[in-house]
Amino acid sequence: MKERTKKKNYAKKRVTPSIYFLLWAAFSAFSLLIVLLFGFMQNIMLKQSYKSEIAYNLAEQGKAIRQELGNYDGLFYSAFVRYLAQRYDVGVYILDADGNVVFPVEEDSETDFTESFDFPEKVARLMEQLASAENGEVLYEDPSGEYVYGSELIAYVGTEETQTLYLYVFKPLKLVENVTSEMNIRTMLFAIFVLVLSFAVSSAISGVLTKPITEMTQKAKQLARGDFSVDFHGRAYGSEMEQLAETLNFARDEISRSDCMQKELIANVSHDFKTPLTMIKAYASMIREISGDNPEKRAKHTQVIIDEADRLTSLVNDVLDLSKMRAGIEVLKPEVFDLSEYTRKVLEKFGYLSEKEGYVFAADIENGLYTCADPVKIGEVLYNLIGNAVNYTGEDKKVSVFLGRDPDGNIRFSVTDTGKGIRPEELSTIWDRYYRSAEAHKRPVKGTGLGLSIVKTILERHNFRFGVESVVGKGSTFYVVFPYAVPEEQTKDE
Numbered sequence: 001m002k003e004r005t006k007k008k009n010y011a012k013k014r015v016t017p018s019i020y021f022l023l024w025a026a027f028s029a030f031s032l033l034i035v036l037l038f039g040f041m042q043n044i045m046l047k048q049s050y051k052s053e054i055a056y057n058l059a060e061q062g063k064a065i066r067q068e069l070g071n072y073d074g075l076f077y078s079a080f081v082r083y084l085a086q087r088y089d090v091g092v093y094i095l096d097a098d099g100n101v102v103f104p105v106e107e108d109s110e111t112d113f114t115e116s117f118d119f120p121e122k123v124a125r126l127m128e129q130l131a132s133a134e135n136g137e138v139l140y141e142d143p144s145g146e147y148v149y150g151s152e153l154i155a156y157v158g159t160e161e162t163q164t165l166y167l168y169v170f171k172p173l174k175l176v177e178n179v180t181s182e183m184n185i186r187t188m189l190f191a192i193f194v195l196v197l198s199f200a201v202s203s204a205i206s207g208v209l210t211k212p213i214t215e216m217t218q219k220a221k222q223l224a225r226g227d228f229s230v231d232f233h234g235r236a237y238g239s240e241m242e243q244l245a246e247t248l249n250f251a252r253d254e255i256s257r258s259d260c261m262q263k264e265l266i267a268n269v270s271h272d273f274k275t276p277l278t279m280i281k282a283y284a285s286m287i288r289e290i291s292g293d294n295p296e297k298r299a300k301h302t303q304v305i306i307d308e309a310d311r312l313t314s315l316v317n318d319v320l321d322l323s324k325m326r327a328g329i330e331v332l333k334p335e336v337f338d339l340s341e342y343t344r345k346v347l348e349k350f351g352y353l354s355e356k357e358g359y360v361f362a363a364d365i366e367n368g369l370y371t372c373a374d375p376v377k378i379g380e381v382l383y384n385l386i387g388n389a390v391n392y393t394g395e396d397k398k399v400s401v402f403l404g405r406d407p408d409g410n411i412r413f414s415v416t417d418t419g420k421g422i423r424p425e426e427l428s429t430i431w432d433r434y435y436r437s438a439e440a441h442k443r444p445v446k447g448t449g450l451g452l453s454i455v456k457t458i459l460e461r462h463n464f465r466f467g468v469e470s471v472v473g474k475g476s477t478f479y480v481v482f483p484y485a486v487p488e489e490q491t492k493d494e
């Protein structure tokens with residue numbers, strides 16, 4: 001059953017033609033179109049212009065013959081007519097009103113055209129044409145396939161008597177047909193040659209154009225299988241391909257980095273999970289075996305267990321928080337609140353450090369600065385940033401917190417430490433989810449390595465500007481720019 005549905009799915013899959021085929025087809029269709037257009041032009045237009053040239057020449061020749069016949073006063077009329085026919089390379093007859101050929105008088109019946117084709121009909125057509133002619137001459141294409149020039153002639157027969165005769169000059173169009181059909185054969189041969197050539201050329205061009213894409217697809221597949229050693233090249237194939245190759249190389253580096261970080265995170269998180277668990281187990285054993293009866297020791301050991309469980313909880317919470325924020329499951333609940341008060345409250349949480357460990361907190365916080373944001377999330381941001389400053393500050397254990405107005409009216413929060421600072425190449429990576437400085441450090445404030453990526457996700461979702469400025473050896477300043485909001489009581493008063 002399963003097999004059958006599988007087969008069905010395959011059958012349904014639409015086959016998308018390859019770019020190679022599409023390019024080849026497009027090029028070939030284009031050249032076919034050009035060849036057809038060329039053939040059409042040659043056949044129709046050339047034939048037409050050739051015909052009209054013959055017609056024009058025939059009219060000129062007919063007129064000349066008519067004139068020469070008019071001027072002729074010799075005796076050998078038949079011979080003269082034959083001579084003219086030869087000279088102008090046309091057929092010439094002189095007919096009487098009944099359509100009989102008067103000249104040339106045929107001596108040899110073999111060359112008598114008047115008997116060999118449908119002559120009476122042609123003569124009838126000439127007479128018909130002449131009847132409607134205005135100036136006594138006509139030029140037309142006879143259905144039998146020749147051009148005809150016809151005109152009236154006045155001849156003197158005997159002494160006084162005049163008789164109207166008719167001049168019939170024609171040129172067979174067979175010649176035109178011959179020429180054009182020969183041209184057609186040549187055109188056909190040329191077209192076949194051009195088509196074969198264009199098929200070959202378009203196939204070669206398509207091959208060249210699609211080669212880098214095929215190559216890159218192969219490499220991308222390799223990359224998808226987890227091989228980060230692939231290198232994309234595109235320089236030889238033009239700037240677009242070069243750009244694509246660069247982008248893919250960049251993507252490879254990013255994926256590889258993210259992959260490394262993910263592995264590192266798993267190592268870090270498992271380590272961070274393991275440490276409290278080991279402690280919990282060790283202290284629980286201690287209570288059972290040693291301190292169970294000693295209330296003082298028991299209380300101390302139980303506290304360690306509680307602290308470690310808290311650490312585990314915050315780690316799990318951080319991981320959950322981040323994934324919820326990232327997935328967009330958690331909805332922000334923005335409200336207008338007193339950021340000055342809020343910052344002070346967060347700072348107070350670190351108070352135990354100044355008492356116990358000698359940390360110095362310098363706070364420069366302007367009163368009554370309201371902003372509109374999700375206070376819980378902003379609390380996390382401030383806590384993480386101040387916590388980091390505590391963790392990474394220098395020997396003097398100094399951490400400065402500032403909250404005030406920027407010249408543009410926005411509120412600026414910043415926290416500065418006097419630590420080692422962050423190297424420029426690490427400035428952008430520290431915000432990454434899995435990034436953790438390679439250097440081991442003691443951390444008074446427990447971190448999970450996810451702090452800054454939580455900060456980044458929260459602030460990005462709020463659309464707030466934030467960043468870090470750092471001088472190696474001197475310390476770092478992390479800042480956030482909040483929009484200033486008018487407090488609600490104030491808006492009510494107005």
Ligand code: ADP
Nearest residue numbers: 388389392430436437447448449450451452476
């Ligand atoms: P962690 O729990 O490791 O502090 P974070 O996400 O908060 O995780 O910070 C990521 C990394 O950024 C830290 O491992 C550290 O290398 C660097 N970093 C953060 N804050 C500071 C700071 N104030 N001074 C120097 N480096 C910092």
